[in-house]
Amino acid sequence: xxxxxLFGAALRGLGANKLRSLLTVLGVSIGxxxxxxxxxxxxxxxxxxxxxxxxxxxxxxxxxxxGGGGGFQRGQAGPSAQQYxxxxxxxxxxxxxxxAPDVASAAPxxxxxxxxxxxxxxxxxxxxxxxxxxxxxxxxxPVEIGQSFTQQDVDSSQRVILLGQTAATELFTRPAAAVxxxxxxxAVDFVVLGVLASKDSTGFSDPNATxxxxxxxxxxTQAGYGSLNQIVVQAADKDRVDVAEAEVTxxxxxxxxxxxxxxxxxxxxxxxxxxQTSQDTAKTFTALLxxxxxxxxxxxxxxxxxxxxxxxxxxxxxxxIRKALGARRRTIxxxxxxxxxxxxxxxxxxxxxAALIVSRFQxxxxxxxxxxxxxxxxxxxxxAVGLFFxxxxxxxxxxLRPIDALxxx
Amino acid sequence: MAADALIDIRDVTKTYGAGETxxxxxxxxxLRVEAGEYVAVxxxxxxxxxxxxxxxxxxxxxxxxxxxxxxxxxxxxxEDQQALVRGRKIGFIFQSFNLIPRTTAIAxxxxxxxxxxxxxxxxxxxxxxxxxxxxxxDRADHRPNQLSGGQQQRVAIARAxxxxxxxLLADEPTGNLDQHSTEEVLGMFDELNADGRTVVVITHENxxxxxxxxxxxxxxxxxVADEVTR
Numbered sequence: 001x002x003x004x005x006l007f008g009a010a011l012r013g014l015g016a017n018k019l020r021s022l023l024t025v026l027g028v029s030i031g032x033x034x035x036x037x038x039x040x041x042x043x044x045x046x047x048x049x050x051x052x053x054x055x056x057x058x059x060x061x062x063x064x065x066x067g068g069g070g071g072f073q074r075g076q077a078g079p080s081a082q083q084y085x086x087x088x089x090x091x092x093x094x095x096x097x098x099x100a101p102d103v104a105s106a107a108p109x110x111x112x113x114x115x116x117x118x119x120x121x122x123x124x125x126x127x128x129x130x131x132x133x134x135x136x137x138x139x140x141x142p143v144e145i146g147q148s149f150t151q152q153d154v155d156s157s158q159r160v161i162l163l164g165q166t167a168a169t170e171l172f173t174r175p176a177a178a179v180x181x182x183x184x185x186x187a188v189d190f191v192v193l194g195v196l197a198s199k200d201s202t203g204f205s206d207p208n209a210t211x212x213x214x215x216x217x218x219x220x221t222q223a224g225y226g227s228l229n230q231i232v233v234q235a236a237d238k239d240r241v242d243v244a245e246a247e248v249t250x251x252x253x254x255x256x257x258x259x260x261x262x263x264x265x266x267x268x269x270x271x272x273x274x275x276q277t278s279q280d281t282a283k284t285f286t287a288l289l290x291x292x293x294x295x296x297x298x299x300x301x302x303x304x305x306x307x308x309x310x311x312x313x314x315x316x317x318x319x320x321i322r323k324a325l326g327a328r329r330r331t332i333x334x335x336x337x338x339x340x341x342x343x344x345x346x347x348x349x350x351x352x353x354a355a356l357i358v359s360r361f362q363x364x365x366x367x368x369x370x371x372x373x374x375x376x377x378x379x380x381x382x383x384a385v386g387l388f389f390x391x392x393x394x395x396x397x398x399x400l401r402p403i404d405a406l407x408x409x
Numbered sequence: 410m411a412a413d414a415l416i417d418i419r420d421v422t423k424t425y426g427a428g429e430t431x432x433x434x435x436x437x438x439x440l441r442v443e444a445g446e447y448v449a450v451x452x453x454x455x456x457x458x459x460x461x462x463x464x465x466x467x468x469x470x471x472x473x474x475x476x477x478x479x480x481x482x483x484x485x486x487x488e489d490q491q492a493l494v495r496g497r498k499i500g501f502i503f504q505s506f507n508l509i510p511r512t513t514a515i516a517x518x519x520x521x522x523x524x525x526x527x528x529x530x531x532x533x534x535x536x537x538x539x540x541x542x543x544x545x546x547d548r549a550d551h552r553p554n555q556l557s558g559g560q561q562q563r564v565a566i567a568r569a570x571x572x573x574x575x576x577l578l579a580d581e582p583t584g585n586l587d588q589h590s591t592e593e594v595l596g597m598f599d600e601l602n603a604d605g606r607t608v609v610v611i612t613h614e615n616x617x618x619x620x621x622x623x624x625x626x627x628x629x630x631x632x633v634a635d636e637v638t639r
Contacts, residue, residue, distance in 0.1 A: 005523050016511055321507045324468060325568070326496015326524040328489045402495075403469040406507070 006331075010338040013311065021343060024307045028347025028385065029354060031297030032378040036355035038289035040368035046282025047369050053275045055140055059104075059241050060271040061233040063094075063248060084256050084265040085227030088215070093251060094233055095134075100251055102244040104234045107135035108215055111229050112222045116171060116211065117184045123170040127210045128185065130218025131232075138234040141212075146179035146194030154214040159221070161190040164210035165198040185211070188221045241272055290374075297378070300347065301385035308340050308393035319397050320405025333398035340390020341383060348382030414477075415575060415607055416442035416465060421474030422630075423460050434460040436630035437474070442609065444575065447602040449621035450611045457630040459580065462611045466499055466578045467491050479575060496524050500569030504581035506561040508553040508568075515540060515549040518568045525572055539567035543597065559590025566597060577601060579610045583617055595620050 014021045065084050086108070093099055094106035110130040116123050129135070132154050136142065149160045161183070168175035171183060175195045182189050190213065199207040219225050235244035245268050252258075252266050312319070319332060352375055359368040423435040434457045442448055452458040463469035464476060467483055476483045479498055486494065501507075508517050518536040527535070540546050543563040553561055562582065569577060579598070583591040599620060602608045610617060618624055619638070626634035 002529075012511065317507070318509055321509060322520070322524075323492065324466070324495055324501050324507075325521040326492050326572075328492045328524070330489075331524065401469075403463050406468065406503075 006334050006338055007342075009335050010342055013315070013335070013339050014342060017311075020307060020310075024303050024343050025347040025350060027300040027303035028297075028344045028382055029300075029349075029351035031293070031300035031385075032348045032351025032382050033355040033358070034296045034351075035290060035293040035378045035381075036352060036370065036374050037358050037363070037368060038293045039286060039374040040355070040359045040370045041363050041366050042282065042286025042289045043371050044369040045366040046279060046286065048366060049278045049282060050275060053271060053278060058271050058275065059235040059238045059244075060138060061235060061241065061245055061248060062230055062269040062271075063233055063252070064230040064267050064269075065227075066265050066267055084258070086231055086252075086266075087228065090252060090255060091132075091228070091231050093255060094231060094248060100244070100247040102236045102240040102247055104236045105134040105138055106234075107132045107138055107232045108228045109135065109230045109232055110215055110218055110226075112218060114186045114222060116167065118171040118181065121171055123167060125167055125185070125209065125211045126206075128218065128222065129210060129212045130215035130222070131212060132215060134234075135212070135232055138232050141199070142197045143194040144197040145176050146192070149193055149214055154216050157216040157220050158214060159188060159190045159217055160193045160214065161185065162194045162196055162212040163192055164196050164208040164212075166206055166208040167211055168192075168195045185213075186222060241270060245270060297381060297385065300382075301344065301389040304340055304344050304386060305389040305392060307343070308336065308390050309396070311339070312336065312393045312397040315397075316400060316405050316408040319400055320402050320408065323400070323402035323405060329398045333394050336394035336397050337387060337390050340394065341386035344382045344386030344389075345379075348379045351382070352379060413480075414441040415444045415446075415479055416440065416609075417475075417477040418464070419475045419477070421464060421471040421476060423457075423464065423469070424472045433630050435464075435471070438627075438630070438632055440625070440632065440635075442607065444607055445602075445605050447598070447608045447620070447622045448610070448625060449618040449623070450609065450625045450627060451613060451615075451618050452627035453613060456627045458611050458627045461627060462578060462580050462609075465576075465609060466501060467495050492524075496521055497572055498575050500572065500574040500577045502562070502565050502569050502577065502579040502582045504584040506553070506558070506565045506585070508561055508564060510553055513550050513552055514545060514556065514564045514567075517553070517564055518571050521568060521572045535571055536567070539571045540564070542570065543567045557590075558586055559593060562586060562590065562594055563597075566594070570601070576607045576609060579608070581612055582610065583612070583614065591616075 063086065065086050088108050091106045091108035094103055108131060112128045112130070113124070113126050114128055116125050133148055133151055136148055143162060146162075148162065149158065152158075153160055163171070163175075163178055165175060168178045172178040172181065178192045178195055181192050183192060184190070196208070196210070196212070233244065233248055235241045248268060249264060249266065253264060256265075258265060322332060355375075356370070359370055418438060418440040421435055421438050422433070425432040425434060438457075438461065450458050450461060460469070464471055467478070470484055478494065481494075483491065483494070495501075508514075509520065515533070515536050518539050519532045522532040522535055537546065537549065540549055543566050545560060545563055545567065548556060548560060548564075553564070556564065562585075577598070583594055586594065595617060598608050598610065608621075610621060612618055622637060622639045624634070624636055624638050625632055
């Protein structure tokens with residue numbers, strides 16, 4: 001029997017019970033569609049996190065200190081916490097091209113919080129950041145309306161402030177109206193110089209609920225003259241991040257006279273490392289989704305087996321007739337295998353089509369990004385599902401003895 | 410030598426089941442049919458005539474004994490070779506027609522030719538000729554449920570003839586037909602036999618048996634009478 005004849009027989013077989021074939025196809029297409037869409041969602045959410053982190057700047061190093069470096073031991077004179085505290089001088093030294101040639105800029109950061117008031121309206125700013133102007137380009141935080149403060153403002157402790165989108169909206173309803181106005185932060189008046197551009201959230205906290213002031217002003221009016229919370233260092237180039245990190249460690253170790261046998265009290269967070277970590281998380285997430293989808297594909301495959309078993313039972317007599325007319329074992333086997341494979345391949349094609357449409361839309365806040373290999377895989381698996389799950393019923397049909405099949409009512 | 414007979418059954422028994430509940434459908438049957446004969450096998454229900462027909466048609470194999478068909482020992486053939494024998498040498502006609510449902514008359518007739526690996530064009534030509542032979546050319550594109558019983562049986566005859574088999578095996582071919590259709594079908598058997606085709610008809614109707622030239626009576630799994638009637 002030629003392939004064309006086999007296909008003809010298989011198609012007629014499927015057409016004999018259209019509703020049943022349709023429902024079986026639906027089962028497989030849901031499985032295939034789920035694999036493609038869920039993998040795309042996992043991939044898309046990974047991409048989204050990656051984009052946000054890249055927007056933050058991949059050549060960013062965040063330096064903080066762990067305090068006493070584990071040197072406090074009872075009854076012993078260890079290095080004090082003060083010794084390892086980050087200072088403004090550290091920031092200036094790191095920014096010095098001769099001391100750390102691969103560092104583009106270094107911005108000292110102190111954080112505080114406080115209540116800002118504009119007349120009767122008050123708003124609690126969770127994060128008041130005291131820093132220098134180089135903080136803004138390093139962390140990819142442009143000023144949207146108005147302008148930034150300058151190094152001069154820092155040097156002369158000017159009472160100027162930049163508001164995040166949320167803070168500006170809360171205080172002035174329209175962010176544009178904030179520029180040039182005076183607000184109170186705590187008991188001190190600040191002139192609003194600008195409003196920062198809106199930022200996407202990378203975590204649970206709102207990155208727009210901030211205010212940025214010159215670090216000297218923050219120390220004078222809000223936080224006192226304690227140590228820095230961190231120093232934000234920008235490497236000269238994306239590829240020089242590791243070198244810059246080494247230079248920072250070396251410089252700080254020397255400046256703070258950390259003994260060679262002690263673990264470094266400085267913690268340097270590399271944004272590339274964060275990116276790597278989040279990509280790994282996204283991969284795990286994708287694998288999890290793919291597993292769930294694969295289960296539904298298997299369930300669809302069992303549907304194929306089920307329907308083919310019913311079909312073989314129903315058409316036992318027909319199988320008997322075909323055998324009496326000279327059909328060989330492999331001809332019957334081929335016919336039923338092709339039927340099962342067609343069911344799952346059509347299901348696979350429909351599933352791919354549906355997945356292509358569905359993945360154009362945002363799902364659970366994530367824009368799915370299709371993985372071409374997942375489409376090929378899902379189609380291949382659906383064909384394999386047909387062959388695998390169809391082979392048992394097909395073998396049963398082919399193995400029927402003609403006389404038993406003919407006697408079947 | 411026995412090999413020159415078309416059908417040669419030697420001391421065949423067929424037992425279903427085992428032990429206490431065993432059913433002995435055939436208890437030692439020997440039978441030779443030469444090419445060109447017109448044989449009727451008669452017997453009451455349960456006599457073993459259907460079992461005999463199934464063995465003759467290679468649909469079932471004997472428990473013991475040998476069956477030589479056209480010079481080859483059927484029991485020695487593989488499953489696929491048996492399928493080939495069914496397709497090439499034997500044309501079946503059943504009481505319940507056994508056409509494939511939802512499939513046109515001509516496609517039904519083409520089916521055994523498909524299994525015999527004929528090319529599409531050749532298949533179509535032969536099937537059309539077979540349908541013409543039974544006078545159903547104008548019904549070629551009808552499905553079985555659009556045909557009367559007599560017409561269905563004629564399609565089945567066309568299908569049985571399509572491959573040009575040496576033997577026509579008919580199991581109660583007129584059991585589901587009215588008087589007129591019965592007459593038509595029997596007339597066709599007469600013609601086919603006159604053209605030299607071997608015809609074996611299993612029946613319990615005297616009217617059908619009377620058309621054959623040799624009558625074999627089966628009872629309780631044995632041949633009790635075997636006579637040339639015409």
